[in-house]
Amino acid sequence: MDPMESKGAESQPSTVGPVEVVNSIRERTITENSMVILLQGLQGEVTTVDLRNESTARGRVVNVDAFMNIRLEDVLYRDRRGQLTQLQDLFITGRNIRYVHIPDHMDIMKTIESQLAKIHRVRNFGSEGGGRKEFAKKTK
């Protein structure tokens, strides 16, 4: 057996580190058309995530991808029995999430609008002076 060397972050790094730009077109489309875009605006905020198995995790949002996978840091994790554990980094699969609490101080509409603006900036990158023109897409 010849094990391959461990590679670095090669694939879409959408769940590794604070990434503002969603990488694939598919993810961008999903994000733009669902409420996940609001969750992506939670980056940097401390909030609570309720899981479907009755446990909860409270920590700072590092990243949320188009599939609602959420990465938190400095987490206080409470399992369904009420037992508390501190976790440095936590990745929750989107499928396992029941609720994500939106902090009271957040303006939801503004957050959604600014997230949409970020996506549109990315999409329009190629048309205004920068980027290749051969396959320029129609811009909004």
Added chain:
Amino acid sequence: MVLLKNLQPPTEGVRHEQAETTAVMDGQRLGCGTLYVAETRLSWFDSSGLGFSLEYPSIGLHAISRDVSAYPQEHLYVMVNGKLNSEKAADDDDDDHDGSSDEIRFVPSDKAALESMFSAMCECQALHPDPEDDDSDNDFEGEEYDVEEAEHGHADIPTFYTCDEGLSALTQEGQATLERLEGMLAQSVAQQYHMAGVRTEETKAEFEDGMEVDTAAMEAGQFEDADVEHW
């Protein structure tokens, strides 16, 4: 409780490999071995070749635990949906209502490797999004869904204005589109286009797909009868 199988460690798509890693499943130490974080599955094998694999869709969450008051050693914590030994598929909803889940801890001898192990798992987990989706719009792949394009592409939408009343009903976006299309009209008569999407610098018009443009003659003919009134 755990039945270790004699499987082969993955050889392809291994994002991270961590030797000298103890696996603890639901409190039971399985011994020391190597953890393989591969794109297709998460596997662990001890020195005798016995081990187990986990499919990413069955993993509910994973985390780095440095809280020695909760567990005496720093480790990578993995929570699996449903019972590991169950014949039922991991995505059976009943398991979630049960709340039953298995905990696996991977304790590497090199604690500094925990971040890499965690990151590799994040990447691989992201490769296995939940196939069940409520929203069929999520199936869009390839070309981006362009609202303008959809609206202009269909001539039978009820909000169809003619000429003057149309001009005043235009949004800012619509105005920009109008200007752009008028620019395209002007250029289509004057210039030759290359095939296969290679553009000259003069054409600042944004075409959605280079393949659509054939020859100048066809372009000119296409727009010959185009009038503002007909929009």
